[in-house]
Amino acid sequence: xxxxxxxxxxxxxxxxxxxxxxxxxxxxxxxxxxxxxxxxxxxxxxxxxxxxxxxxxxxxxxxxxxxxxxxxxxxxxxxxxxxxxxxxxxxxxxxxxxxxxxxxxxxxxxxxxxxxxxxxxxxxxxxxxxxxxxxxxxxxxxxxxxxxxxxxxxxxxxxxxxxxxxxxxxxxxxxxxxxxxxxxxxxxxxxxxxxxxxxxxxxxxxxxxxxxxxxxxxxxxxxxxxxxxxxxxxxxxxxxxxxxxxxxxxxxxxxxxxxxxxxxxxxxxxxxxxxxxxxxxxxxxxxxxxxxxxxxxxxxxxxxxxxxxxxxxxxxxxxxxxxxxxxxxxxxx
Amino acid sequence: xxxxxxxxxxxxxxxxxxxxxxxxxxxxxxxxxxxxxxxxxxxxxxxxxxxxxxxxxxxxxxxxxxxxxxxxxxxxxxxxxxxxxxxxxxxxxxxxxxxxxxxxxxxxxxxxxxxxxxxxxxxxxxxxxxxxxxxxxxxxxxxxxxxxxxxxxxxxxxxxxxxxxxxxxxxxxxxxxxxxxxxxxxxxxxxxxxxxxxxxxxxxxxxxxxxxxxxxxxxxxxxxxxxxxxxxxxxxxxxxxxxxxxxxxxxxxxxxxxxxxxxxxxxxxxxxxxxxxxxxxxxxxxxxxxxxxxxxxxxxxxxxxxxxxxxxxxxxxxxxxxxxxxxxxxxxxxxxxxxxxxxxxxxxxxxxxxxxxxxxxxxxxxxxxxxxxxxxxxxxxxxxxxxxxxxxxxxxxxxxxxxxxxxxxxxxxxxxx
Ligand SMILES: Cc1ncc(C[n+]2csc(CCOP(=O)(O)OP(=O)(O)O)c2C)c(N)n1
Ligand code: SF4
Ligand SMILES: [Mg+2]
Numbered sequence: 001x002x003x004x005x006x007x008x009x010x011x012x013x014x015x016x017x018x019x020x021x022x023x024x025x026x027x028x029x030x031x032x033x034x035x036x037x038x039x040x041x042x043x044x045x046x047x048x049x050x051x052x053x054x055x056x057x058x059x060x061x062x063x064x065x066x067x068x069x070x071x072x073x074x075x076x077x078x079x080x081x082x083x084x085x086x087x088x089x090x091x092x093x094x095x096x097x098x099x100x101x102x103x104x105x106x107x108x109x110x111x112x113x114x115x116x117x118x119x120x121x122x123x124x125x126x127x128x129x130x131x132x133x134x135x136x137x138x139x140x141x142x143x144x145x146x147x148x149x150x151x152x153x154x155x156x157x158x159x160x161x162x163x164x165x166x167x168x169x170x171x172x173x174x175x176x177x178x179x180x181x182x183x184x185x186x187x188x189x190x191x192x193x194x195x196x197x198x199x200x201x202x203x204x205x206x207x208x209x210x211x212x213x214x215x216x217x218x219x220x221x222x223x224x225x226x227x228x229x230x231x232x233x234x235x236x237x238x239x240x241x242x243x244x245x246x247x248x249x250x251x252x253x254x255x256x257x258x259x260x261x262x263x264x265x266x267x268x269x270x271x272x273x274x275x276x277x278x279x280x281x282x283x284x285x286x287x288x289x290x291x292x293x294x295x296x297x298x299x300x301x302x303x304x305x306x307x308x309x310x311x312x313x314x315x316x317x318x319x320x321x322x323x324x325x326x327x328x329x330x331x332x333x
Numbered sequence: 334x335x336x337x338x339x340x341x342x343x344x345x346x347x348x349x350x351x352x353x354x355x356x357x358x359x360x361x362x363x364x365x366x367x368x369x370x371x372x373x374x375x376x377x378x379x380x381x382x383x384x385x386x387x388x389x390x391x392x393x394x395x396x397x398x399x400x401x402x403x404x405x406x407x408x409x410x411x412x413x414x415x416x417x418x419x420x421x422x423x424x425x426x427x428x429x430x431x432x433x434x435x436x437x438x439x440x441x442x443x444x445x446x447x448x449x450x451x452x453x454x455x456x457x458x459x460x461x462x463x464x465x466x467x468x469x470x471x472x473x474x475x476x477x478x479x480x481x482x483x484x485x486x487x488x489x490x491x492x493x494x495x496x497x498x499x500x501x502x503x504x505x506x507x508x509x510x511x512x513x514x515x516x517x518x519x520x521x522x523x524x525x526x527x528x529x530x531x532x533x534x535x536x537x538x539x540x541x542x543x544x545x546x547x548x549x550x551x552x553x554x555x556x557x558x559x560x561x562x563x564x565x566x567x568x569x570x571x572x573x574x575x576x577x578x579x580x581x582x583x584x585x586x587x588x589x590x591x592x593x594x595x596x597x598x599x600x601x602x603x604x605x606x607x608x609x610x611x612x613x614x615x616x617x618x619x620x621x622x623x624x625x626x627x628x629x630x631x632x633x634x635x636x637x638x639x640x641x642x643x644x645x646x647x648x649x650x651x652x653x654x655x656x657x658x659x660x661x662x663x664x665x666x667x668x669x670x671x672x673x674x675x676x677x678x679x680x681x682x683x684x685x686x687x688x689x690x691x692x693x694x695x696x697x698x699x700x701x702x703x704x705x706x707x708x709x710x711x712x713x714x715x716x717x718x719x720x721x722x723x724x725x726x727x728x729x730x731x732x733x734x735x736x737x738x739x740x741x742x743x744x745x746x747x748x749x750x
Contacts (some may be wrong), residue, residue, distance in 0.1 A: 049439075068532045070404065083540035093530040095403050096539035097426050102397035104388065108355060108400020108408070109530060111384035115354045115406055121532055139396065142389030 002281070028056070028063045028221055035062040035091060037071070037078050042089040043081040047250025048239030049257060050078050050155045053214045054126065057238065060221040064228035065122040070113075072106040075099035076135055077162045077242075078155060079147030100135035102127045103143035106150040114149070122228060123149065129156040129170035133197050144204035146230040151224075154197065154235070157242035165245040169195050172265070174310050175297045182300035185299075191313055201235040202274045208232075210270035213239040215258035220278060223270060239266045247296020258290035264318035267325040271300065282327045288315045334511050335533050340472040340502040341366030343509040344495075346436060347476040349380045350517040351435075351483045353409040354524075355401035355576060356385050357394035361416040362711040363499035364439035366687075368411055391416035395423035395434075398447040400639050403538055405529040407483065410434070413499055414441035417455045421462070428463030428554060430539060431527065433486035433493075435479065436464075440600065440651075441499040442684040446735035450685020452651040453600065455658050457628075463554045465493040465561055466628040467581065468599040472502055472509050477580030478626075480512065481568050483521055488564065489557045490527045496628070498601040500685070512576055520575050558630035565627055583632035585624040586639050588614055592621030595639070595646045597665050599625045602649065602681075602688055609693040620697060626662070636668035645675035647700045649711075651682040658708040681711035688712075717741050 028034050037058040044051035062069050073079040073096045082089040083096065097105045106125035113121045125143075127136055132154035143150055159177050160166040167177040173191040176182045180189040201209045207230045212220040220238065227234040241248060241256045241270035248256050260266040261280065265288060289311060292298040301307045322328055336343070345367050348356075356375065372387075374380035384401075387415050388394045391412050398408040412420065417438060427434050438456045442448040456466055467482060469475035475497040482493040497503060509660045528538060542550055562583065569581040572623035587607055589595060596606050603624050613620050621648070623639045625632075625663045640646050646669070648662035657663075659678035666676050692711055720741055724730045 070530045070532065072400065080541060083537055085540050085542040085546060088537035088540055090537050091535060093532055093535040094537045095400070095530055096395060096537075097399050097430070098422050101392060101399075101423060104393040104396030105400035105403075107386065107388075107393075108357075108397035108402070109404040110400075110408075111355045111386060111397065112401045112404035112406035115384045117382075138389055139393050142393055145389070146386070221665045 014243070020328060027218060028060045029217075031063075035057050035067055036105050037062050037090065037092045039091055041087070043084055044077070045242075045244045045250070047253045048077070048081075048242045049214045049242060049253045050128070050157055051081065052217075052253065053155055053220065053238045053240045054078055056214075056217045056220050057236070058092065058124065058223050060224040061122070061124050061151065061228050064225045066120065068120045068122060070095075070109050070121060070122065070123050070144045072097075072102045072109065072125040074102035074131030075162070076128035076131050077157075078126065078128065080162055083115055088181050099131055101139050102131060102136055103150065103152055104139040106152070107143050107146070107148040108314065110149045122151070124151045124153060126153045126155065128161065129158060130155075130160040130168040133169045133195055141204070144201060144206050144233045144235070147206060149231050149233075151227050151234045151236065154237045155240045156237055157240050157245060159242070159245050161242050164307075169193070170197070172314075174301060174307075174314060176300065177297070186310070187307065198235070198237045198271075201237075202271050204233070205274045205302045206233040206235065207269070208234040208272055209237075209239045210235070211239070211266070211268050213240070213257040213261050213266060213268060215261060216268070219268070226270075240244045245297070247299070248294055252294060256291070256294065259286055261290045262286045264322040264327050265291060265314070267327055269320045276325070279327060281329050282322070285328065288318050303326055323331045334435055334513065334747050336509055336511050337506055338509050338511070339366065340475060340497065340505050340507070341439075342370050343472050343476050343511060344479060344497070345370035345374070346511050347479040348409055348437075349374050350512060350514055351409075351463065351521055352407065352482060352523075354383055354406035355398065355408045356383060357388050357397045357408075357410040358385065359388050359391050359394045359412070361391070361413050363441060363451070363503045364411045364413045364416070364437060365482060366503065367437055367439070391420040392423055395420040395427060397642055398434045398436075399423060399427050399430065399432055402427070402526075403430065403435050403528070403530050405524070405526045405531070405641065407487075407524045408432075408434045409436070411437035411439065413439040414443055414449075414455045417459060418443060419531045420638060421459065424464065425462050427492045429550070431490045433490050433524075435482045435486055436492065436494050437479070438494045438496045448684040449499075450687065451501050452683045453496070453534075454652050454683075456494055456496045457652045459494070460660070462628060463491070465491060465558060465722060467493065467495050468626055468628055469495065469497040469502065470601060470603045470624060472497075472505060472507050473578075474580050475502055476509055476511065477572065477576065477578070480517055481572055482582050483559060485564060486566055487524050489561060491554065491557045491561075496600070501601045510578070520572065533681070561627075561630045563634055573620060581626055583627045584635045584639055585626060586681075587622040587624065589621035592642075593644045594620040594697065595621050595623050595643045596697065597623045597625065597640075597646055597648045598650065599661065600651070601662065602651065605688055605690055606649065606693060609690045609697065612690075613694070613697060617742040618697075618701065620701065628661070631668075633662050633668040637664060637672065640665075640669050641672055643674065645677065645700060645703065647677040647679060647697065647705070649679045649681055653680050653683060676707075677705045677709065678707060679709045679711050686712055714742075734741050
């Protein structure tokens with residue numbers, strides 16, 4: 001396969017231009033009937049990837065479910081910034097219970113809808129990486145294993161942001177967090193730890209697993225819509241840069257997300273019933289430095305006390321991903 | 334319909350008659366037979382429509398119940414002991430959100446040391462969780478309380494634990510009158526939620542509340558329980574009209590007229606206490622019983638009313654406030670503040686230690702003569718405790734406590750015959 005279907009992209013952004021598409025192919029956000037599920041006025045930081053990702057994901061799920069959607073939220077930034085009492089950004093029925101139980105609460109709602117014969121009402125659960133890969137992991141695996149009719153979206157900003165940027169099992173090697181400080185001979189988060197939740201989700205054999213980033217919001221919309229067309233347990237792992245926790249410019253959120261994908265550090269793919277069915281190829285391969293350098297959480301790898309050996313190890317991770325998921329076209333490889 | 338039936342099965346029948354829509358099941362003794370029986374009913378289609386969910390933990394059991402209840406379904410689960418503690422965060426959440434979930438607690442001790450037998454430590458540890466707690470004296474009452482619990486929970490939009498003694502009730506076969514569906518339907522209307530997740534009318538449930546309103550939200554839970562103090566006797570009397578028997582209520586007295594000594598307790602031990610009191614009455618002792626059915630809300634006035642005429646009371650409880658004494662006793666003392674009564678506490682039956690009539694005879698007689706210390710530990714082997722304390726004085730690495738105790742006690746059957 002030496003070629004890809006041609007898409008039209010806006011210059012520099014790789015975002016497909018709406019004006020060049022047929023109306024039914026346009027972004028949900030471009031439509032007048034978008035639901036604004038998470039209304040403006042919430043308290044997210046400027047440039048918050050999580051706020052952006054959630055808005056696109058939930059609006060797409062709303063569009064696909066004919067606005068018959070119930071959303072569950074684990075404790076975390078999204079929950080806190082969207083519902084400071086007595087205000088709520090949510091235009092969909094929404095419930096927050098505790099930190100580690102969003103998948104189970106969603107199971108309960110799905111069961112209630114089933115027993116009441118409300119087949120049209122769909123359920124989305126969402127949580128941060130901490131809520132998903134750590135404290136909510138048991139409930140998530142249970143929900144997957146029972147194949148409950150829930151779409152779970154993990155907003156992965158690679159740390160516990162709401163409590164002030166502590167390490168989670170989704171924090172990458174070398175990253176500075178408040179609990180993995182850049183001190184000692186191996187500064188930042190240790191290598192060789194953490195878990196690959198999309199693959200763990202796939203191992204449950206559930207109908208649909210996908211990864212996405214806020215750099216390609218059309219791809220995110222496509223995956224959410226596709227997931228919403230299916231039933232059973234579905235999982236989307238969304239990469240959402242956090243300017244506050246990562247020490248990046250608010251205006252750089254999308255660029256950083258794109259570099260994560262283009263470096264191979266964050267593979268973007270989809271899988272059905274445990275088998276990978278599609279991979280978003282790297283369009284312009286970049287070295288990991290290009291991704292790491294603009295982020296203060298990796299600042300200790302560069303400059304006067306640099307750690308080139310750690311950068312090499314991170315590059316090895318990217319290269320392994322590229323090989324494993326086939327992220328490069330044969331031509332480009 | 335009269336049946337000779339296991340307590341757990343009887344409760345499962347009662348729950349099924351209440352038409353639950355979502356049931357979460359997770360195994361833990363001595364609760365397991367209840368959810369097993371319900372599972373069979375759902376699977377066979379006898380209980381429909383109902384979703385039966387085999388969850389991966391008690392934390393999930395309560396969380397799934399929260400989701401189901403918030404989406405307008407009548408939700409039920411059951412647990413005990415470690416399971417109740419494992420779900421604690423969600424237990425508080427359910428009441429904080431005002432979701433009328435009904436849960437059976439088959440009361441069991443809490444480890445370490447791990448112990449599967451009955452006492453009241455588990456549900457009493459959730460005393461302040463905002464859940465109501467009703468204690469059954471026997472399996473008939475366990476059945477009846479479940480039916481009343483769904484009604485009360487849904488009226489007030491607050492969750493309820495129906496507490497029944499593990500093994501002593503859950504595994505006992507006794508005669509139980511299982512109501513018919515028409516009776517239950519006449520008593521328990523379908524669930525009309527106060528708040529419901531519905532795409533036609535979107536609301537946000539569970540938003541963060543700061544200092545400006547948190548006190549008020551918490552007070553509301555308290556106000557609801559105060560309302561329950563009014564409603565529980567009314568619901569018991571409505572129950573009598575339809576089902577033809579007395580069950581539930583806030584408190585019950587037994588042979589209390591002219592009693593100088595009142596024994597206060599909860600749960601199945603009331604049976605043994607009543608038998609002892611009967612025998613003592615035959616011998617002319619002026620002794621009576623106060624049964625507390627509603628532990629939360631705690632009916633302060635009714636307890637005070639039932640005790641004011643006596644000279645002394647003895648609270649016999651299967652729970653221990655470590656470092657203090659009695660848990661139930663503290664509440665009872667609060668109820669009779671300033672009344673000038675002598676009050677005694679007996680901690681008994683922890684971890685399933687049997688409570689014999691002979692022990693109660695002795696205990697009650699000592700109480701009558703005001704010869705009891707403020708807190709008594711019934712059947713406590715002080716020698717065993719002292720041996721361990723001595724060991725700890727002599728050796729730094731004195732070893733695991735429970736193992737030492739078991740070693741000292743020898744083979745268990747040697748003690749119980
Ligand atoms: C049981 C429990 N433990 C800890 C917390 C504190 N807590 C609240 S939000 C949060 C961090 C959330 O991190 P993540 O899930 O990654 O979401 P983010 O804020 O990064 O979007 C933590 C640790 C809690 N609320 N409940
Ligand atoms: S801390 Fe990060 S995740 Fe939280 S609101 Fe700010 S940018 Fe978003
Ligand atoms: Mg996070």
